[in-house]
Amino acid sequence: MNGVHDMGGMTCFGSILREEDEPVFHAGWERQVFPLAMLALGDLGTIDEYRHAIERMDPAHYLSSSYYEHWLAALETLAVEKGVCTQEELTTGIAQIIGGRTKPPLPPEVVPVIARQGIPASRQTDRNTPRFKPGDRVRARNLNPSGHTRLPRYVRGKPGVIDSVHGTFVYPDTNAHDGGEQPQPLYSVRFDAVELWGPAAVGRDSLYIDLWEDYLENDE
Amino acid sequence: MSTEHEHDHDHHNAPPDPRVEKHLTPEQTQVLEARVKTLESLLIAKGLVTADTLARFAEIYEHDLGPMNGAKVVARAWVDPAYKQRLLADATAAIGELGFGGLQGEHMVVVENTPQVHNMVVCTLCSCYPWPVLGLPPVWYKSAPYRSRSVIDPRGVLREFGVELDESVEVRVWDSSAEIRYMVLPERPNGTEQMNEEELVKLVTRDAMIGVAKVSVRE
Numbered sequence: 001m002n003g004v005h006d007m008g009g010m011t012c013f014g015s016i017l018r019e020e021d022e023p024v025f026h027a028g029w030e031r032q033v034f035p036l037a038m039l040a041l042g043d044l045g046t047i048d049e050y051r052h053a054i055e056r057m058d059p060a061h062y063l064s065s066s067y068y069e070h071w072l073a074a075l076e077t078l079a080v081e082k083g084v085c086t087q088e089e090l091t092t093g094i095a096q097i098i099g100g101r102t103k104p105p106l107p108p109e110v111v112p113v114i115a116r117q118g119i120p121a122s123r124q125t126d127r128n129t130p131r132f133k134p135g136d137r138v139r140a141r142n143l144n145p146s147g148h149t150r151l152p153r154y155v156r157g158k159p160g161v162i163d164s165v166h167g168t169f170v171y172p173d174t175n176a177h178d179g180g181e182q183p184q185p186l187y188s189v190r191f192d193a194v195e196l197w198g199p200a201a202v203g204r205d206s207l208y209i210d211l212w213e214d215y216l217e218n219d220e
Numbered sequence: 221m222s223t224e225h226e227h228d229h230d231h232h233n234a235p236p237d238p239r240v241e242k243h244l245t246p247e248q249t250q251v252l253e254a255r256v257k258t259l260e261s262l263l264i265a266k267g268l269v270t271a272d273t274l275a276r277f278a279e280i281y282e283h284d285l286g287p288m289n290g291a292k293v294v295a296r297a298w299v300d301p302a303y304k305q306r307l308l309a310d311a312t313a314a315i316g317e318l319g320f321g322g323l324q325g326e327h328m329v330v331v332e333n334t335p336q337v338h339n340m341v342v343c344t345l346c347s348c349y350p351w352p353v354l355g356l357p358p359v360w361y362k363s364a365p366y367r368s369r370s371v372i373d374p375r376g377v378l379r380e381f382g383v384e385l386d387e388s389v390e391v392r393v394w395d396s397s398a399e400i401r402y403m404v405l406p407e408r409p410n411g412t413e414q415m416n417e418e419e420l421v422k423l424v425t426r427d428a429m430i431g432v433a434k435v436s437v438r439e
Contacts, residue, residue, distance in 0.1 A: 008344030
């Protein structure tokens with residue numbers, strides 16, 4: 001989706017505002033929404049569905065709201081879409097449908113284990129031998145999907161070079177929708193800054209970005 | 221408090237910026253508090269999560285993880301060349317040697333700053349960040365100005381952070397578009413030859429590991 005979240009290369013947002021000795025959470029509600037997102041995901045969707053729910057926010061709201069409000073909005077969207085809550089329940093705050101779950105909620109003692117082990121996105125598969133190797137000249141395809149993608153606009157159509165092969169990873173473009181994980185090779189691709197931004201860029205500067213195989217084509 | 225003053229000073233008469241959480245009005249905060257409370261109580265009532273589990277999760281990320289972890293990785297790499305080699309070859313495993321890893325650090329890559337090459341890290345599409353070594357990201361890292369400009373004008377962004385690079389230095393920007401998480405191994409500053417690992421840890425800053433600052437010897 002060509003949304004406002006895809007902001008690489010925009011220059012209209014002004015200078016970077018920094019805060020000295022910034023706290024981890026700025027308010028109690030941020031401290032609540034953070035673990036809610038971590039622990040409710042799974043029931044509410046995949047990480048890719050979650051990112052896409054943020055991207056589907058109204059663009060004016062996206063730009064004018066804080067980071068954790070994005071999280072809250074995405075959780076509310078997915079809770080309704082996945083049938084976990086009704087819109088009415090979210091509005092009234094009164095749970096009308098309870099029960100029916102067979103899986104018990106996670107106990108607190110497994111939380112440090114999840115935090116330490118993580119949720120790897122790499123997959124072992126016997127197919128998907130990488131089509132490209134380091135040094136290969138490639139071009140980011142000019143794709144404009146209506147759904148979720150991790151191919152930002154600023155590299156589309158631009159030539160680059162394969163820097164390394166990361167392995168086989170879950171494909172966000174399908175995993176954010178009904179297509180499943182469909183793992184495929186993921187590459188670190190190097191682009192010259194001048195190719196991306198024109199002659200004003202410094203000649204020796206470069207940009208590295210991680211792109212899935214379906215985002216790339218040969219550039220002979 | 222001083223920051224708030226400086227911020228106000230920079231933006232005379234500007235309305236509060238809702239993108240900076242601390243500037244939400246009390247009314248906006250109340251609305252958000254109510255929405256979060258509603259969602260939380262519904263998910264608890266429906267048996268998806270428990271209050272204890274949520275609290276434990278927030279506690280870990282508020283208190284146990286942060287840039288002090290990454291600083292230990294950097295200091296070890298500075299004093300132990302074999303460790304540094306392992307770190308640059310397989311960062312996930314080398315960081316794991318020090319006991320760190322997990323959510324948003326499952327697939328780590330560490331890139332080394334040298335006198336010739338300066339690396340910096342961004343996530344233009346959202347706010348991907350290596351939690352096990354740096355903790356949760358600061359607001360500026362998640363903000364539109366940093367996400368948008370880092371790729372097109374990295375040297376201008378670095379200047380805002382007080383880093384002036386010679387044109388002979390190659391700037392490499394890493395856009396975290398997938399599940400690989402990046403950390404910068406900053407240059408060890410001159411004048412630290414006599415310092416031990418523990419002293420070096422104290423010099424390493426979060427910003428240096430994102431690549432928007434250099435490590436300097438402080439008083």
